[in-house]
Amino acid sequence: xxxxxxxxxxxxxxxxxxxxxxxxxxxxxxxxxxxxxxxxxxxxxxxxxxxxxxxxxxxxxxxxxxxxxxxxxxxxxxxxxxxxxxxxxxxxxxxxxxxxxxxxxxxxxxxxxxxxxxxxxxxxxxxxxxxxxxxxxxxxxxxxxxxxxxxxxxxxxxxxxxxxxxxxxxxxxxxxxxxxxxxxxxxxxxxxxxxxxxxxxxxxxxxxxxxxxxxxxxxxxxxxxxxxxxxxxxxxxxxxxxxxxxxxxxxxxxxxxxxxxxxxxxxxxxxxxxxxxxxxxxxxxxxxxxxxxxxxxxxxxxxxxxxxxxxxxxxxxxxxxxxxxxxxxxxxxxxxxxxxxxxxxxxxxxxxxxxxxxxxxxxxxxxxxxxxxxxxxxxxxxxxxxxxxxxxxxxxxxxxxxxxxxxxxxxxxxxxxxxxxxxxxxxxxxxxxxxxxxxxxxxxxxxxxxxxxxxxxxxxxxxxxxxxxxxxxxxxxxxxxxxxxxxxxxxxxxxxxxxxxxxxxxxxxxxxxx
RNA sequence: GGGGCGUUGGUCUAUCGGUUAGGACGUCGGCCUUUCAAGCCGAAGAUGACGGGUUCGAUUCCCGUACGCCCUACCA
Numbered sequence: 001x002x003x004x005x006x007x008x009x010x011x012x013x014x015x016x017x018x019x020x021x022x023x024x025x026x027x028x029x030x031x032x033x034x035x036x037x038x039x040x041x042x043x044x045x046x047x048x049x050x051x052x053x054x055x056x057x058x059x060x061x062x063x064x065x066x067x068x069x070x071x072x073x074x075x076x077x078x079x080x081x082x083x084x085x086x087x088x089x090x091x092x093x094x095x096x097x098x099x100x101x102x103x104x105x106x107x108x109x110x111x112x113x114x115x116x117x118x119x120x121x122x123x124x125x126x127x128x129x130x131x132x133x134x135x136x137x138x139x140x141x142x143x144x145x146x147x148x149x150x151x152x153x154x155x156x157x158x159x160x161x162x163x164x165x166x167x168x169x170x171x172x173x174x175x176x177x178x179x180x181x182x183x184x185x186x187x188x189x190x191x192x193x194x195x196x197x198x199x200x201x202x203x204x205x206x207x208x209x210x211x212x213x214x215x216x217x218x219x220x221x222x223x224x225x226x227x228x229x230x231x232x233x234x235x236x237x238x239x240x241x242x243x244x245x246x247x248x249x250x251x252x253x254x255x256x257x258x259x260x261x262x263x264x265x266x267x268x269x270x271x272x273x274x275x276x277x278x279x280x281x282x283x284x285x286x287x288x289x290x291x292x293x294x295x296x297x298x299x300x301x302x303x304x305x306x307x308x309x310x311x312x313x314x315x316x317x318x319x320x321x322x323x324x325x326x327x328x329x330x331x332x333x334x335x336x337x338x339x340x341x342x343x344x345x346x347x348x349x350x351x352x353x354x355x356x357x358x359x360x361x362x363x364x365x366x367x368x369x370x371x372x373x374x375x376x377x378x379x380x381x382x383x384x385x386x387x388x389x390x391x392x393x394x395x396x397x398x399x400x401x402x403x404x405x406x407x408x409x410x411x412x413x414x415x416x417x418x419x420x421x422x423x424x425x426x427x428x429x430x431x432x433x434x435x436x437x438x439x440x441x442x443x444x445x446x447x448x449x450x451x452x453x454x455x456x457x458x459x460x461x462x463x464x465x466x467x468x469x470x471x472x473x474x475x476x477x478x479x480x481x482x483x484x485x486x487x488x489x490x491x492x493x494x495x496x497x498x499x500x501x502x503x504x505x506x507x508x509x510x511x512x513x514x
Numbered sequence: 515g516g517g518g519c520g521u522u523g524g525u526c527u528a529u530c531g532g533u534u535a536g537g538a539c540g541u542c543g544g545c546c547u548u549u550c551a552a553g554c555c556g557a558a559g560a561u562g563a564c565g566g567g568u569u570c571g572a573u574u575c576c577c578g579u580a581c582g583c584c585c586u587a588c589c590a
Contacts, residue, residue: 028590029590030590032589032590062590064589064590065589065590067589068589068590126588130587130588137587140515141515144516145515145516146515146516146517146586147515147516147586148516148586171588173588175588191519191520194518194519195518196517196518197517200516200517201517201586202586204587205587205588206588208588209588210588212588214587214588214589214590215589215590216590219590234584235519235520235583235584236583236585236590237584237585237590238518238584239518239519239584240585240590260519262519262520263519263583263584265583267525269582270582270583270584271583271584297526300526300527300538301526301527302527303527304527304528308527308528308536308537308538310527310537310538311538324530327527328519328520329519329521329582329583330519330520330582330583330584331525331526331527332525332526333526334524334525334526334539334540336525336539337525337526337538337539337540338539339539340538340539340540341538341539343551343552347552388552389551389552389553390550390551391551391552392551400550455548466548467548467549469548470548470549471548473548474548474549480549480550481549481550482549482550482551483549483550484549484550484551485548485549486548486549487548
């Protein structure tokens with residue numbers, strides 16, 4: 001009697017654990033350029049964690065740096081996330097209960113909270129010029145001291161004097177007053193205990209002279225106001241975390257949990273950058289990497305599937321996600337493995353899905369029109385399917401199938417030398433016989449099997465191996481020595497096209513064409 | 515200079531004290547085949563950065579060293 005009750009209780013517990021609606025996480029990209037692969041990486045795991053717990057995944061734009069701000073960037077980031085399929089539940093353009101989700105629209109909030117800190121004696125106005133700060137740093141460096149603000153404005157004048165200078169309209173920043181003693185520590189979700197001595201930490205600027213907040217202030221204020229429960233971000237933020245924790249303390253707010261994920265690396269192991277790696281998501285999209293392959297690949301960096309699987313879906317990542325599966329060292333982004341994985345995904349695509357993904361690439365190459373007729377599209381689809389097995393990126397298709405669209409393709413030198421000029425004795429007769437066999441047959445009869453049958457019959461009649469006919473025929477059809485399965489290729493080309501290509505190639509063997 | 519984080523084959527990783535250190539990409543070889551791929555099979559490649567501990571036993575735990583990375587901005 002007691003057992004079923006226990007089971008029921010367990011079930012209830014599991015259910016509530018799976019739909020912990022209090023979980024709220026976020027990514028906070030800065031719109032300063034192309035959508036970054038690091039944003040996708042961090043976004044992926046935020047998304048996975050949120051969905052694993054049935055919580056919310058938000059997007060907040062941290063556009064507080066007017067110097068680096070780029071107009072087009074914000075929309076591009078949103079668009080890239082949509083392309084990847086890791087859509088936020090709340091954010092700019094879709095809104096949500098705790099907006100606005102763009103920091104430049106929240107300036108009054110930051111100013112108010114910064115002021116509150118000054119009021120409480122946790123922060124102070126600073127009037128030091130950039131020149132003075134630069135000199136100070138130089139001196140500290142020369143003296144091999146820690147580089148840190150010397151609290152000139154805090155020590156040389158009283159609160160009232162600083163107030164007066166502000167009233168006089170002097171430009172100022174607001175700095176937080178870090179405690180001089182003690183340590184700040186936290187239990188990181190992927191790194192366990194981390195601790196910093198407060199005395200070593202700088203009096204960070206919270207509010208800049210232009211009235212914009214720095215990351216540190218905006219980040220803490222917004223995470224609190226937006227109800228963020230876990231901050232899942234890159235490793236590069238570890239050393240700023242104590243500042244953030246101290247800010248939570250000063251405000252009297254409960255801090256979120258922190259998870260610092262490994263940082264993606266260039267091949268030389270430095271932090272990933274566009275100088276050494278492809279960081280723009282647009283590059284991957286334009287190269288013909290499938291979004292699901294990119295996500296799968298990113299999920300393999302720093303994180304591992306509990307069953308050591310390499311190929312798995314986003315849904316499966318969501319299902320199996322735990323912080324324990326993280327490795328702490330920064331992985332090098334290995335393009336070769338991504339390309340392999342992408343090939344795996346391409347091969348798994350149904351013809352319609354494949355074609356839908358490839359069409360833009362064919363259009364860009366001028367092989368398919370902007371708005372193709374159904375027959376054109378059907379033909380193009382068959383061409384693409386012909387090469388599906390061997391390709392690693394969608395962008396490779398255009399070059400591989402271009403000859404299918406162009407009856408007057410250029411013959412490769414190597415192919416010409418081997419089979420056409422000079423042509424082995426049997427080649428021209430073989431071509432003539434092929435034409436003779438094909439001509440009387442109706443289009444419907446000319447299947448790949450039929451082409452194969454004809455080819456082998458002719459080879460036998462000429463007393464040569466099948467390859468001796470197959471290879472020159474491939475050259476006649478495509479101008480190349482490599483390519484898709486020959487007979488399928490011929491079936492797709494269709495009778496008239498096949499006949500044309502034989503005739504044209506016969507001319508070539510006679511020196512007619514180049 | 516200071517602080518923090520890290521360190522398993524070229525690369526991504528498994529191992530939660532006892533394994534011939536496993537898998538994947540890549541490389542090389544073979545098979546298949548009308549070519550190129552794909553697929554299948556196989557091989558090479560790790561003294562688990564180094565040195566100390568703890569332990570009957572360390573890749574796994576602790577300390578130190580080296581090396582790498584990140585931060586050290588009125589950038590995020």
